[in-house]
Amino acid sequence: MNEVIDEVRRGLLKKVTLGVVLIPVAGAALKTAVAADAPLVTADDPTAKALKYTTDASKATDAKPGSKCANCALYQGAAGSSQGGCLLFPGKSVMASGWCMSWAAKTT
Numbered sequence: 433m434n435e436v437i438d439e440v441r442r443g444l445l446k447k448v449t450l451g452v453v454l455i456p457v458a459g460a461a462l463k464t465a466v467a468a469d470a471p472l473v474t475a476d477d478p479t480a481k482a483l484k485y486t487t488d489a490s491k492a493t494d495a496k497p498g499s500k501c502a503n504c505a506l507y508q509g510a511a512g513s514s515q516g517g518c519l520l521f522p523g524k525s526v527m528a529s530g531w532c533m534s535w536a537a538k539t540t
């Protein structure tokens with residue numbers, strides 16, 4: 433009887449352990465998918481207009497040379513991504529090649 437209970441316990445422990453391991457992995461995958469699927473900020477977005485957001489930093493006359501969304505502290509996209517989230521545009525994506533007046537150098 434004890435052997436049966438031990439077997440049930442082992443099976444339950446394996447399932448709990450697998451769940452604990454997989455939950456963070458699933459969460460990270462979901463976060464990446466959500467950011468990648470977020471619609472791009474459009475030119476008529478009020479915040480974009482106020483911050484002079486552009487999809488091409490090289491055309492922003494106020495931009496410091498080399499500054500762009502990809503190297504901004506507020507950019508949430510993965511390294512090497514073409515677009516990603518920005519803390520100033522919740523639920524939307526900006527182009528990695530973009531720029532706005534709130535650009536701040538990434539420190540890491």
Ligand code: SF4
Pocket residue numbers: 485500501502504505506507508518519520526530531532533534535536
């Ligand atoms: S705050 Fe940074 S990442 Fe966001 S739009 Fe402006 S330059 Fe791009």
